Amino acid sequence: MKVVQFEEYGGPEVLQMAEMEKPKPMPGEVLIAVTAIGVNYADTARREGAYVVPTPLPFIPGAEVAGIVEEVGEDVDSYKVGDRIVTLVGSGGYSEYIVTKAAALIPLPEDLTDEIAASLPLQGLTAYHLLTTMGRLEKGETVLIHAGAGGVGSLAIQLAKHFGAGKIIATASTEEKRKTARDLGADHTVDYTKYDWRDExxxxxxxxxxxxxxxxxxxxIFHETIRCMRSFGRIVVYGVASGHLAEMYPSGLMNRNLSIIGFFLPEIMKKPILFERSLQDLMKLVSSGKLKLTIGGTYQLKDAAKVHELMQARQTKGKLILKP
Known part of the structure; x- marks a missing residue:
């Protein structure tokens, strides 16, 4: 089978096609014929050796896959050959086939395409749990969403509205992106490249x-965000896109009873009830038209390096999909 992997850290050029033996499912596992792969910034961070956890070499990136059950291992009776599924895996998605635990699979509704399904798990689950599990959003509360036109941000705006937020404020660097955020449901948008964005x-x-x-x-941005919080406010941190780690004194949180909460999506996979139920909820919202996803482009697996280059050059909009 064909895969895309890298044997050293670096730019998009380190992504190379390779041939590997088609895997066999062990007991409790399922072999998936991959039909669509979601591309994420986590993939580029892995490639650069800059991910939040170590990336072993050689490495096959790709966390979001949709596909068709090709073979089931022993003790698997929940799926059969031909079933359409979507799942979130730790790695290995840039491939024609992948083996994963049957318990990690979610059946696909007939009205969802493979491309839409592969667009949802990583960014959708992140936005969902940022607001609910970690942020504990209550109806009527005000939410500030940075990078509101981005993959997670655009879904978070829609979900915050769905969950009853009273006011949604989204930040973005250009007027085009701010308009996108408003179209998705943001009540106010702010240019966070301005020095006085907090005042707004x-x-x-x-x-x-x-x-x-x-x-x-x-x-x-982190420090200015702290200054934007009201008493009993919660800041949920889920990345460091600027590359600049923020330092702070925890005692500075005391005067307004503030909370700073970290979120790392792979930990959700350790609690199947959080993964399965929330992903099913997200798919229902997409099916009903209450959650909109945008596919920015579909490319062949062999073009993975080109896709990474386009994405990191900010030359794309919406979710990028690879297809074996």
Missing amino acids: VMSVTEGNGVDIALEMVGGD
Whole structure:
């Protein structure tokens, strides 16, 4: 079978096609013929050796896959050959076939395409749990979402609206992206490249600040976000896109009873009830039209390096999909 892997860290050029033996499922496992693969910034971080956990070499990236059950191992009676599924895996998605535990699979509704399904697990589950499990969003609360036009941000805006947020404030660097955020349901948008963006957030909240902030930039943005919070506010940190780690004194949280909460999606996989139920909820929202996904482009597996290059050059919009 064909895979795309890298044997050293570096730019998109280190992604290379390779031939490997088709795997066999062990007891409790299923062999999937992959039909669609979601591409994420986590894949580029893996490739650069800059992911939040070590990346062993050689490495096959790819966490989101949709496909068809090709073979089932012993003790698997929940799926049969021909079933359409979607799943989230730790790695190995850039491949024609992948073996995974049957317990990690979610059946696909007939009305969802493989491409849409492969667009949902990583960013959808992240947005879902940032707001619910970690942020504990309550109806009527104000939410600040950084990078509101991005993959996670665009879904978080829609989900915050669905879960009853009273006011949604999204940040983005260009007017085009801010318009996208407003079209998705943001009540206010802010240009976070301006030095006084925090003042605008405080103005639209009448000086009260926000209840929940979804923060993935780091550096100065993190510190300014703290200053945007109201008493008992929760900042959920799920990335450091700027590359600048923020330092802080925990005692500075005391005067407003603030909470800073970290989120790392792979930990969700250790609690199947959080993974299965929430992904099924997300698929229902997509099927009903309450959650909109945008496919920015579909490419052949052999073009993975090109896709990484386009994505990191910010030359794409929406989710990028690879197809074996």
